[in-house]
Amino acid sequence: MLAWLEEVNIFNEFFGIDVHTEVLNKSHTILKFLYINKRFGEAELAKMWDATHRHENNKIEIFKAIRKLCMEEFSIPILKLVFQKVQSIAPKD
Numbered sequence: 805m806l807a808w809l810e811e812v813n814i815f816n817e818f819f820g821i822d823v824h825t826e827v828l829n830k831s832h833t834i835l836k837f838l839y840i841n842k843r844f845g846e847a848e849l850a851k852m853w854d855a856t857h858r859h860e861n862n863k864i865e866i867f868k869a870i871r872k873l874c875m876e877e878f879s880i881p882i883l884k885l886v887f888q889k890v891q892s893i894a895p896k897d
Contacts, residue, residue, distance in 0.1 A: 806841055809834065815848055819855040828865040832872050839877050846885060853889050
């Protein structure tokens with residue numbers, strides 16, 4: 805299963821150029837599977853975060869996916885990285 809997910813570049817399907825809200829809504833189980841199997845780390849988190857800048861319409865859904873992983877799976881080093889990224893968001897007036 806892991807080999808196939810990597811072969812089809814599933815991460816790019818979720819957070820590449822053509823991001824769809826429904827795909828993001830259903831991505832959590834696969835993202836969790838990738839993380840548990842050590843196929844999701846800082847580079848993948850960076851791709852997710854970068855997708856929030858490219859896809860304004862899906863920003864909230866991407867943040868929800870990150871939040872869910874933070875609450876259920878992420879290790880302390882990844883949580884610290886998420887915290888740093890959240891701190892970098894400029895507050896809106």
